[in-house]
Amino acid sequence: xLRRAIAALSLACxxxxxxxxxxxxxxxxxxxxxxxxxxxxx
Amino acid sequence: xxxxxxVAVIGVGVVGARVARQLxxxxxxxLLYDERSDVRHALALSLRALELNDLTKLDPTTTPVVxxxxxxxxxxxxxxxxxxxxxxxxxxxDVEDVREQLQLDEIARxxxxxxxxxxxxxxxxxxLLVAELAPRxxxxxxxxxxxxxxxxxxxxxxxxxxxxxxxxxxxxxxxxDRPGGSGRELLWFPEPLGGKDCYRAELPEPxxxxxxxxxxxxxxxxxxxxxxxxxxxxxxxxxxxHAEGGVGGVRVEIRGSLNGERCxxxxxxxxxxxxxxxxxxxxxxxxxxxxxxxxxxxVTLGDGRLNDRALLDDVIRRGxxxxxxxxxxx
Numbered sequence: 001x002l003r004r005a006i007a008a009l010s011l012a013c014x015x016x017x018x019x020x021x022x023x024x025x026x027x028x029x030x031x032x033x034x035x036x037x038x039x040x041x042x
Numbered sequence: 043x044x045x046x047x048x049v050a051v052i053g054v055g056v057v058g059a060r061v062a063r064q065l066x067x068x069x070x071x072x073l074l075y076d077e078r079s080d081v082r083h084a085l086a087l088s089l090r091a092l093e094l095n096d097l098t099k100l101d102p103t104t105t106p107v108v109x110x111x112x113x114x115x116x117x118x119x120x121x122x123x124x125x126x127x128x129x130x131x132x133x134x135x136d137v138e139d140v141r142e143q144l145q146l147d148e149i150a151r152x153x154x155x156x157x158x159x160x161x162x163x164x165x166x167x168x169x170l171l172v173a174e175l176a177p178r179x180x181x182x183x184x185x186x187x188x189x190x191x192x193x194x195x196x197x198x199x200x201x202x203x204x205x206x207x208x209x210x211x212x213x214x215x216x217x218x219d220r221p222g223g224s225g226r227e228l229l230w231f232p233e234p235l236g237g238k239d240c241y242r243a244e245l246p247e248p249x250x251x252x253x254x255x256x257x258x259x260x261x262x263x264x265x266x267x268x269x270x271x272x273x274x275x276x277x278x279x280x281x282x283x284h285a286e287g288g289v290g291g292v293r294v295e296i297r298g299s300l301n302g303e304r305c306x307x308x309x310x311x312x313x314x315x316x317x318x319x320x321x322x323x324x325x326x327x328x329x330x331x332x333x334x335x336x337x338x339x340x341v342t343l344g345d346g347r348l349n350d351r352a353l354l355d356d357v358i359r360r361g362x363x364x365x366x367x368x369x370x371x372x
Contacts (some may be wrong), residue, residue: 034232034365037309039174 049327050100050108052119052130054085056194056286057133058111060091061327063149064360065355068328073105075317079157079239087303092278102127104105107330109133109161109323113196124155129330133162133323136200137210140165140246144253147340154338158315160325161343162319164189164263167248167311169344170322170354171294171364172251175307179298187247188229188240189288190266193316198283205267205275212252212261223272227264231291231314232365238291240264241272254344262371290315308367318362325356 048071051062062072066089075094076082084091094100108123109131112114116134120143123130132143143159150157160166168187176182192198208219224243249262256262271330274280293310311318322343329348341347358364
């Protein structure tokens with residue numbers, strides 16, 4: 001029973017590590033948002 | 043415009059006082075009327091404006107434009123003033139009152155006078171922002187307006203009622219009513235406001251924007267609210283409103299197509315609501331002083347009859363900074 005639990009935990013850890021290392025989350029955007037309205041000349 | 047032409051401001055609460063201040067700073071003589079004589083007197087002293095003790099003494103030859111900034115319904119007084127020969131600028135945002143103001147079009151045309159409906163923050167600035175964004179797309183399909191904050195106590199009470207009322211909207215060619223307080227959306231306003239949960243409310247915005255942009259198929263308006271606001275919306279106000287709300291915001295989003303692709307444009311403002319409303323109403327009054335001879339009837343901001351670009355220029359000159367959302371670039 002204990003061996004099965006350890007094996008399951010190991011598999012889960014391996015899967016999580018794979019996601020963590022190969023995931024494509026990236027960093028949240030650090031530019032953009034609001035800027036003062038630009039208006040074409042009339 | 044005669045050199046001595048003045049503007050009368052009726053109601054000198056948060057919005058009325060700001061309108062009067064904006065106009066006097068532009069060198070326009072201002073007449074002030076309010077039933078609270080002490081408030082009227084104090085403001086007249088501080089702005090060097092004239093006090094009006096009796097509304098029947100208003101003369102359209104010397105005071106061609108009247109700004110209504112009362113918290114009560116404005117349509118009946120607007121009708122009387124139009125019939126007396128004044129141009130009128132209304133700042134109210136009660137839906138039924140706005141409907142009645144729109145029905146004054148025939149009277150205004152008959153008298154060859156102009157009635158500007160909804161010349162405040164929202165409605166008002168929102169229409170000008172839509173008009174500003176409209177040339178950026180080939181066609182507009184949807185307009186969604188959101189509003190945060192209140193001006194004076196009258197405005198706060200009106201917004202409390204609005205959250206419990208029926209939210210009118212224009213949806214695929216027909217008017218719809220939805221319960222106020224429904225339809226939550228997290229919307230982002232310019233800083234320092236940031237994200238606010240906004241809900242449908244009984245706001246006149248769709249009525250006025252549909253008039254200005256009849257080709258748009260969906261128009262909605264939302265206002266920000268907290269859980270407590272929604273919970274207590276159908277009850278009397280639990281505590282008296284503040285003398286003036288904090289920083290408020292107007293956010294306008296248009297969706298349409300450009301070169302065959304879907305696109306969205308967003309603009310917004312974060313400023314004290316009374317200041318926004320005061321600047322928009324004062325700019326509208328100035329525009330009527332200068333240009334009203336060429337038009338008559340009901341005007342809504344954004345419909346192009348008062349030169350919306352020049353109006354927005356004037357509002358910006360009065361210290362309102364308008365922002366556009368440029369996305370994350372991601």
